[in-house]
Amino acid sequence: MKLKPMGATQEEYYRGIRMVPYDLVKELVLAMAGVGVLTLLAAAVFSSPDVAPVTIAAWAQSDPVDFVTTATGELAGSTTSAGYGNPYNTNGEGQSWGPIAPQKWFGTRIPIDSANAYVIAPLQRAGFSNPDLGTALSTWQSASADQQSSWLDAYTKALATATVSNGNVSVADGDYGPLTVMMSNLLGVAQTGGLDGLLMINGRFYQTDYTQALLFMGDGSYLSGLADKWNLSGDLWGMMNETGLYPGQTWLWLYTMWYQVFPFNSDSGVIGLNAGNADLGIILLMTVLTAVLALVPLIPILRDIPRWVPVHRLIWREYYKAPRTSRAPA
Amino acid sequence: MDVTKPAFVPATEKPLSWTARVRQVMEGNLPMDHLLPDRQPYYVGSWVYVFGVVTIAALVWVVASGIVLSFMGPQWWHDSNLGHFVNSVHFWAVQLFFLFMVLHLWGQYFMAGWRHGRAATWMIGVVIFGTSILTAFTGYLSQENFASQFIAVNAKDAMNGAGIGAFFNVLNFGQMYGLHVMLLPIGVTVLVVMHIVMVRARGVVKPIDAEGGARS
Numbered sequence: 001m002k003l004k005p006m007g008a009t010q011e012e013y014y015r016g017i018r019m020v021p022y023d024l025v026k027e028l029v030l031a032m033a034g035v036g037v038l039t040l041l042a043a044a045v046f047s048s049p050d051v052a053p054v055t056i057a058a059w060a061q062s063d064p065v066d067f068v069t070t071a072t073g074e075l076a077g078s079t080t081s082a083g084y085g086n087p088y089n090t091n092g093e094g095q096s097w098g099p100i101a102p103q104k105w106f107g108t109r110i111p112i113d114s115a116n117a118y119v120i121a122p123l124q125r126a127g128f129s130n131p132d133l134g135t136a137l138s139t140w141q142s143a144s145a146d147q148q149s150s151w152l153d154a155y156t157k158a159l160a161t162a163t164v165s166n167g168n169v170s171v172a173d174g175d176y177g178p179l180t181v182m183m184s185n186l187l188g189v190a191q192t193g194g195l196d197g198l199l200m201i202n203g204r205f206y207q208t209d210y211t212q213a214l215l216f217m218g219d220g221s222y223l224s225g226l227a228d229k230w231n232l233s234g235d236l237w238g239m240m241n242e243t244g245l246y247p248g249q250t251w252l253w254l255y256t257m258w259y260q261v262f263p264f265n266s267d268s269g270v271i272g273l274n275a276g277n278a279d280l281g282i283i284l285l286m287t288v289l290t291a292v293l294a295l296v297p298l299i300p301i302l303r304d305i306p307r308w309v310p311v312h313r314l315i316w317r318e319y320y321k322a323p324r325t326s327r328a329p330a
Numbered sequence: 331m332d333v334t335k336p337a338f339v340p341a342t343e344k345p346l347s348w349t350a351r352v353r354q355v356m357e358g359n360l361p362m363d364h365l366l367p368d369r370q371p372y373y374v375g376s377w378v379y380v381f382g383v384v385t386i387a388a389l390v391w392v393v394a395s396g397i398v399l400s401f402m403g404p405q406w407w408h409d410s411n412l413g414h415f416v417n418s419v420h421f422w423a424v425q426l427f428f429l430f431m432v433l434h435l436w437g438q439y440f441m442a443g444w445r446h447g448r449a450a451t452w453m454i455g456v457v458i459f460g461t462s463i464l465t466a467f468t469g470y471l472s473q474e475n476f477a478s479q480f481i482a483v484n485a486k487d488a489m490n491g492a493g494i495g496a497f498f499n500v501l502n503f504g505q506m507y508g509l510h511v512m513l514l515p516i517g518v519t520v521l522v523v524m525h526i527v528m529v530r531a532r533g534v535v536k537p538i539d540a541e542g543g544a545r546s
Contacts, residue, residue, distance in 0.1 A: 010364060010531070010532060010533045013446065013532075013533060013536075014371060014533065017371045017372070017536075018371070018372045019369040019371060019372070020369065020370060020371075020372045021368065021369060022367060022368060022369055022370040022374070023368065024366055024367060024368070025366065027380075027383055028383055028386070028387070031380070031383045031386070031387035032387040032390055032391075034384070035384055035387040035388050035391060035423075035426060035430075036387075036391055038422075038426060039388070039391050039419055039422045039423045039426060042418075042422035042426075043415055043418035043419040043421070044415070046418070046422070047414070047415075047418050048414070048417055048418035048420075048422070049421075049475070049477060050407075050408060050414065050417070050473070050475050051475050051476040051477065052475060052476060053474065053475055053476050053478070053479050054476060054479060084490075086490070086496065087490060087495055087496040087499075094490070094491070095490075095491035095492075102492055102493025103490055103491055103492075103493050105493055106493050106496035106497070107496070109496040110495075110496070110499060208502070208503050208504025208505075208507070209499075209501070209502045209503065209504055209505075210482075210501055210502070210503050211499060211501040211502055214479060214482055214483055214501045215483075215501065217479070217483070218483040218486075223479070223480065223483065224480075226476070226480075227484075230476070230477075230480075232477065232480050232481075232484075243475075243476060243477050246421075247425055248470075248477075249463075249466060249467065249470060250428070251428050251432070251463055251466070252463070252467075277491065279487050279490070279491030279492060280491040280492050282488070283488060283491065283492035283494075284492070290456065290460055293456050294452075294453045294456040294457065296439070296444065296452065297444035297445075297448075297449035297452055297453075298449065303442065303444070306439060306440045306441065306442040306538065307442065307538055309440065311440035312440055312441055312442070312537065312538045314376075315376045315378045315437070315440065315441055316373050316376065316441075316537040316538075317376075318372070318373060318375055319372075319373040320537070320539075
């Protein structure tokens with residue numbers, strides 16, 4: 001197919017139409033100045049949100065029971081990240097819709113062993129000159145899986161009625177094996193800020209990957225509790241919000257809206273789409289909707305709506321004021 | 331040497347080189363009076379036409395403030411008043427960019443701006459919108475504050491559920507920051523330049539009933 005040169009097309013296209021003077025460069029310069037004034041004014045008057053990030057140390061100091069409960073859950077494999085599935089481990093099925101299972105397809109690309117990453121490895125590093133902790137770790141590692149499970153069950157139940165004194169977590173007497181020593185040491189390391197460093201640095205010096213630390217914090221309820229206070233939670237249209245009275249990613253309203261409506265907020269759902277695979281379903285839906293938006297020029301009805309809805313008559317009101325016979329030719 | 335032969339073969343007698351073909355296409359499609367016109371059809375008078383140019387203006391402010399932020403480094407906007415102010419300029423320029431872009435998109439929809447061979451211009455516009463959303467998303471993840479922490483923790487499930495998280499790890503600040511300050515802004519800028527060139531090459535579309543329909 002031979003395309004007509006567009007230069008020739010534009011002259012043909014406007015043939016017979018009255019042309020008026022127009023200064024493109026002046027318009028652009030004025031637009032940049034106007035938008036600049038608006039931006040600088042908004043920045044000076046309203047500033048921008050910058051609530052300090054949460055550290056593991058702050059979490060361990062503010063809510064030690066939640067911290068210890070989460071760490072015990074990591075050891076037991078009962079936290080969200082421990083049973084997540086890909087890309088972190090193979091302990092969960094991941095989301096799928098019929099044969100569509102991309103979470104499974106791409107495998108364990110970011111492997112994280114929760115028990116080792118969040119409890120055992122940090123304690124091994126922290127226990128370098130702590131014989132009590134070293135003994136506790138040896139006892140734990142040499143115990144059978146059944147024995148470990150028994151200690152974990154008992155300790156987890158006891159944590160439900162735990163008390164806090166001087167930042168330490170106390171539980172009722174029971175057979176917890178080495179867990180009490182391990183968890184009190186982990187809590188102590190975390191409260192001093194040591195666990196932030198141990199999870200981040202992890203044998204390296206330069207580091208920009210916060211995956212381990214953020215997954216760990218996400219497993220607890222401290223981070224999500226603060227997010228609730230800032231109206232950032234998913235049921236409050238989370239990701240499009242920002243801390244304080246600032247606009248967030250409001251352009252994500254449609255994406256976020258789907259989480260609030262059927263079938264994505266329902267356990268049963270329809271045609272296999274429900275709250276359990278809402279993330280996959282909504283990403284697929286938004287991909288289709290984006291493609292539809294891009295293809296509007298080719299889709300009957302959608303491309304005809306502008307002709308039926310007379311908004312264009314407001315936009316080109318000067319043009320439509322003129323009698324039909326004196327308008328520009330087609 | 332055979333002096334009876336001409337010193338050069340006229341272009342019409344031999345296929346054009348690739349370079350000459352590219353030049354010919356560029357000259358044919360985008361003469362300077364189309365790229366920088368000083369006359370427009372009389373019906374180009376609505377404020378709706380302003381939304382496109384103010385979107386570009388906001389993008390210039392986004393990129394300019396972003397260059398300053400990236401040059402000074404990620405701690406600067408937390409630790410100094412000037413850094414925080416430039417961060418605020420970046421933040422509000424982004425908000426205005428999206429506001430103007432959405433108004434431009436709706437304006438073009440109700441003008442059926444894709445008519446008369448302009449469908450590709452509309453489609454690239456939608457791609458710009460999507461790429462801008464991704465760019466802003468990586469920006470929110472790169473703020474290094476509480477919002478970026480929680481957005482990352484929340485968003486990972488969407489990315490992982492769709493399999494994207496295996497390659498696009500929202501919990502990895504280094505990856506998000508690199509994408510935000512380098513690849514994605516270049517992508518948006520290149521797409522915007524393509525969009526503008528296509529608009530200027532074709533010119534603005536006629537009012538809807540000038541041809542009796544809204545079809546492309």
